[in-house]
Amino acid sequence: MKKRGLGVGCMFYGIGFGFSRQDISAATIEICEDGSVIVRSGEVDYGQGSDTIFCQMVGEELGIPYDSIQLITADTFTTPNAGPTTASRVTYVTGNAMVKAARAVKETMQSVAEDILGEGDLVFMDGEIRSEYPDKRISFRDLAKTCHARGVQIVETAWQDITTKDVDPETGQGDAYATYGWASQLAEVEVDTETGRVEVLRIIAAHDVGKAINPSNVEGQIEGGVLQGMGYALTEEIVQEGGYLKTGSLGDYMMPTSMDTPRIDSHIVEVADPDGPYGAKGVGEPALIPTAPAILNAICDALDIRVTELPANPENIKRLILEKGKEEEAS
Amino acid sequence: MFPLRSERFQGKFNNPGIQRGDHSVEKEEFTCVGHSVLKVDALDKVLGRAVYSEDMTFPNMLHGKVLRAGVPHAIIENIDISAAKAMKGVACVLTAKDIPGENLFGIAFQDQWALAEEKVRYIGEPVALVAAKNEEIARDAAKAIKVTYKELPVVTNPHEGLGENAPKVHEKGNLILHSKTRKGDVEEGFRQAHVIVENTYKTHVQDHAYIETESGVGKVDEHGNLVVWSANQCPFRDRRQMAVVLGLRENQIRVIRATTGGAFGGKDDVTVEIHIGLMVLATERPVRLVLDREESFLSQTKRHAIEMWTRWGATREGKLCAMEGKVYGDTGAYAGLGPFVVKKCGIHLSGPYYIPHVKVDSYSVYTNNIMASAMRGFGVLQSSVAHNAQMDELARRLNINPLQFRLMNALDRGLSTATGQEFQAGIGIKATLEKLKEVVMKDPSLQKYWKELR
Numbered sequence A: 001m002k003k004r005g006l007g008v009g010c011m012f013y014g015i016g017f018g019f020s021r022q023d024i025s026a027a028t029i030e031i032c033e034d035g036s037v038i039v040r041s042g043e044v045d046y047g048q049g050s051d052t053i054f055c056q057m058v059g060e061e062l063g064i065p066y067d068s069i070q071l072i073t074a075d076t077f078t079t080p081n082a083g084p085t086t087a088s089r090v091t092y093v094t095g096n097a098m099v100k101a102a103r104a105v106k107e108t109m110q111s112v113a114e115d116i117l118g119e120g121d122l123v124f125m126d127g128e129i130r131s132e133y134p135d136k137r138i139s140f141r142d143l144a145k146t147c148h149a150r151g152v153q154i155v156e157t158a159w160q161d162i163t164t165k166d167v168d169p170e171t172g173q174g175d176a177y178a179t180y181g182w183a184s185q186l187a188e189v190e191v192d193t194e195t196g197r198v199e200v201l202r203i204i205a206a207h208d209v210g211k212a213i214n215p216s217n218v219e220g221q222i223e224g225g226v227l228q229g230m231g232y233a234l235t236e237e238i239v240q241e242g243g244y245l246k247t248g249s250l251g252d253y254m255m256p257t258s259m260d261t262p263r264i265d266s267h268i269v270e271v272a273d274p275d276g277p278y279g280a281k282g283v284g285e286p287a288l289i290p291t292a293p294a295i296l297n298a299i300c301d302a303l304d305i306r307v308t309e310l311p312a313n314p315e316n317i318k319r320l321i322l323e324k325g326k327e328e329e330a331s
Numbered sequence B: 001m002f003p004l005r006s007e008r009f010q011g012k013f014n015n016p017g018i019q020r021g022d023h024s025v026e027k028e029e030f031t032c033v034g035h036s037v038l039k040v041d042a043l044d045k046v047l048g049r050a051v052y053s054e055d056m057t058f059p060n061m062l063h064g065k066v067l068r069a070g071v072p073h074a075i076i077e078n079i080d081i082s083a084a085k086a087m088k089g090v091a092c093v094l095t096a097k098d099i100p101g102e103n104l105f106g107i108a109f110q111d112q113w114a115l116a117e118e119k120v121r122y123i124g125e126p127v128a129l130v131a132a133k134n135e136e137i138a139r140d141a142a143k144a145i146k147v148t149y150k151e152l153p154v155v156t157n158p159h160e161g162l163g164e165n166a167p168k169v170h171e172k173g174n175l176i177l178h179s180k181t182r183k184g185d186v187e188e189g190f191r192q193a194h195v196i197v198e199n200t201y202k203t204h205v206q207d208h209a210y211i212e213t214e215s216g217v218g219k220v221d222e223h224g225n226l227v228v229w230s231a232n233q234c235p236f237r238d239r240r241q242m243a244v245v246l247g248l249r250e251n252q253i254r255v256i257r258a259t260t261g262g263a264f265g266g267k268d269d270v271t272v273e274i275h276i277g278l279m280v281l282a283t284e285r286p287v288r289l290v291l292d293r294e295e296s297f298l299s300q301t302k303r304h305a306i307e308m309w310t311r312w313g314a315t316r317e318g319k320l321c322a323m324e325g326k327v328y329g330d331t332g333a334y335a336g337l338g339p340f341v342v343k344k345c346g347i348h349l350s351g352p353y354y355i356p357h358v359k360v361d362s363y364s365v366y367t368n369n370i371m372a373s374a375m376r377g378f379g380v381l382q383s384s385v386a387h388n389a390q391m392d393e394l395a396r397r398l399n400i401n402p403l404q405f406r407l408m409n410a411l412d413r414g415l416s417t418a419t420g421q422e423f424q425a426g427i428g429i430k431a432t433l434e435k436l437k438e439v440v441m442k443d444p445s446l447q448k449y450w451k452e453l454r
Helices: A050-062 A090-117 A140-149 A215-234 A291-303 A314-330 B005-010 B042-046 B082-086 B135-143 B158-162 B186-191 B235-246 B273-283 B293-299 B338-348 B380-398 B402-409 B429-442
Strands: A002-015 A024-031 A037-041 A070-073 A123-125 A128-130 A137-139 A155-161 A179-192 A198-208 A263-269 B062-068 B074-080 B090-094 B126-132 B146-151 B175-183 B195-202 B215-220 B226-230 B253-257 B287-290 B305-314 B320-332 B357-366
Touching: A002 A291, A002 B338, A002 B380, A002 B402, A002 B429, A024 A090, A037 A050, A037 A090, A050 A070, A050 A090, A090 A123, A090 A128, A090 A137, A090 A140, A090 A155, A128 A140, A137 A140, A179 A291, A179 B429, A198 A215, A198 A291, A198 B429, A215 A263, A215 A291, A263 B429, A291 A314, A291 B380, B062 B135, B062 B273, B062 B293, B074 B126, B082 B090, B082 B135, B090 B135, B090 B273, B126 B135, B126 B273, B158 B320, B158 B357, B175 B338, B186 B305, B186 B320, B186 B357, B195 B380, B215 B273, B226 B235, B226 B273, B235 B253, B235 B273, B273 B287, B305 B338, B305 B380, B320 B338, B320 B380, B338 B357, B338 B380, B380 B402, B402 B429
Parallel strands: A037 A070, A198 A263, B062 B287, B226 B253, B320 B357
Antiparallel strands: A002 A179, A024 A037, A024 A155, A123 A128, A128 A137, A179 A198, B062 B126, B074 B146, B090 B126, B175 B357, B195 B305, B215 B226, B215 B287, B305 B320
16 A cells, blocks of 8 residues: 655754864955956865855956856865865855955955046946946956056955854853754655555755855755755665674665656745855755655654654565554554 | 856857846846856766866876775784785885874874774774785785784674773773753753653664765875875865874875765765875875775765654643753764764754753764764754654644644744854744745645645
C-alpha cells in the first residue's frame, strides 16, 4: 500500500564562527589606468557562486559590468586573507569587505569627478559618472585615467571582522553569532508500506537570505541542499563496525540521483539584515538543514511512525512498520 | 566598455540579467545586485575548460601515494621501507622520521600527526608517503612498506568513550569538550508544562561525497618557494599548518585554490597539502597527489553521528516553557572542528523558538572511528532532526497544526535564543513559515493534509 504525508521542518543557523574564533575577511580593489578593475580576495569559491556575487557587488557600486571585473581569489601570495569558505559566512563577511573597498575607491573617484564636473549628485552607472546635467558626464575610463595622471590613490583594501566573543563557559549565555539564517521547508512524501521505500514527491522551501544578490544562485544552493538533505534522511550512510569501514565505495553508499529528484519549489524571503551587504546573508548551510526533518515529519504523518534513528532507509522503515503491526496485534 | 568575460568566451552573450539603464539620472534601485546574472565560472565548467589540480601537470612530475593504517587502533612496532625504497621509479619513501618541522597539526586543537609516529588511531590514518614516477609504481611501493602493528582495543561510540575503563584514544582522555547552556530554571519551566515529550534521536554518518575528491599538486617555484594548488576551503589556514610541519615560514608557502569540485566542509582542514609539501621538499620535484574515492571514504572527515536525548515542555495554550538536552557527538580519532560542531549542535538544539528555560549539555568525544568534522550544517542539521520531531510530537498532543505551533513559538524581535541573544531586526523565521502557510492555503492538494490550518 502507498501512503502519503506532509511534514514541516524549520531551522535557524548561526552564521560565522562564534566561540571567539577569528572571523575576518578582506578585499582589495585596484583600478587600472584604462579603468578596468582588479579585485583581489583570499576567499574561496568552490562552486557555490561567491565569485559571481562579488563581481555583482563591485559592479553595482562602481557602475560597471559585473563580468568585466578581473577577480583574483584564494592565493596566499597575491590576495589578502579572507578566512575560509565555511559557516555560511562568505556573503555576509567577504561581501561586506567587497562593498566597503568599492565604496572607498568610489569616494576618491567621486571627489575627482566633482572637481571635473562640478559638485552635485553624481551617479556611477553604465560605465559613466553622470551628473544631473546631461552634458556633464565622464566615462569611468577617463576618470580612472585622470586619477592616475594626478597621482590619486585608487587602490583600496577593506577589512571586515565579525568575530564574536565566546559564550560563557558555565552558562552558555552570550551573543553567540553575528547573525542567523532562517528557513522552513515542507516535504510531501509517499511511502510504500510493502518495501519501506520513501519517495519524496515535492519540497517547498522558504529561505530568508536577507537579500538575494543573485536569485538563481540562491535557488541553486537550495536545490543542491535539498538533495543532500534528502540523501541524508533516506539513503546515505557510512557504516563502521569495530573501527572498520563497511561502506567503502559509491557502490555501497547510496546517493540520490537525478531520478530521485523531487519537484522543488524555492521561495526566497528577504528580511533585510541590518549588517549584511545590501541586507544579505548566507544560505549555504540553511539550504540543507530543514529537508531531512521535514521528510521525517512527513513519514510520521503518512505512517504514524516516528523515526528516531536515521537514516529512514527501506530496511529501517520496513522494520518499524512490522514492529508497529506487532504492537497493534498485541494490544 | 571592456570586453565582458562572456564575450571573451563566445563572441556576444546577451545577458538578460543585467538591465541597461536609460540615460536618466535617477538610478534604479539596483542594476546588478538582485539579478540572476550568469555565474562567472559557468562557461568554463560546462565547456570542460576549468582546470582542476588533477588536470595540472609539470615536467618531471611525480605521483604521490599515502600508505594508511588499515587498522583502527594500534601501536606501531616497526616500519620497514627498504623494499619500497629499492623499487625502480620510486623517488622517495617518507615516514614521520623525515618530517623537517614539527609533526603536529589540527585546525582547532593540534592533536594530529602528519604521519603517524607511535600509534595509529583510525583506519585511514597516514603512516608513510611514496612519490614515484607514475601512480602504479607509487601504489605498488606503498604496498611494499611493511608495518608491524600491535593492535589495541577500540572504542567506537561516545558513551563507551566516556566510560571509566574505556581504551584511551589519546593520553589526555576521550572527552574533547563539554559545553553547557543554562538559561532560566528548567525545573520551574517543566512545572508549567501541560505536555512533556521526551525522546532520544540517533543520527548517522554522512560523507561529503563531493564530485571531486581531495587533490593537489605542488612544486618549488623559480624563487625557491613552495607552491601548492589544491582543492581547498582556506589556503591561508592550510599555509599556517603546512609551515609548522614543513619547517618553513608562512611567507615561503604559496597555496592557491585550484578550481574545486565541491567541499561542503570536507576540505576545510588540510587534506593533501602537507603531504604534497613533504614530498616536494624531499624530492625537489613537482608532485601530484589525488585521492581516489575509496581512499577519500576511508581517510577523510565525515558528518558527526550524534545522539541527542531531549525533553520538551509546552503549556496548555501551546507555548513552549522548557527544554533540556544531552548531546553526544562521535568526533572520531582526532578533533578537527568536531568540538565546535558538537557545541553548535547543543546551542541550536532548542530550535528557532523562544523558550524561557533551557538546559543543554553537549559532549564531543574521541573514538577510533574515522574523524568527524565540518560538514554543511555543522551540527545544526542534527539538532534540527531532534527539535523538529519534538515540535511535531508536542503539536500532536496539543492538537495544534505543526506549522501553526511553530508560528506560535517562533523567535521574534526581543525574544531571546537559548544563549540569551536577542535581535531587533533580520529575524526571518516567521516570514518563512508564513510563506509556507500561504503556499498550503492556496493549494488544495496540500490543504487536504492540514484541513485544520487557518
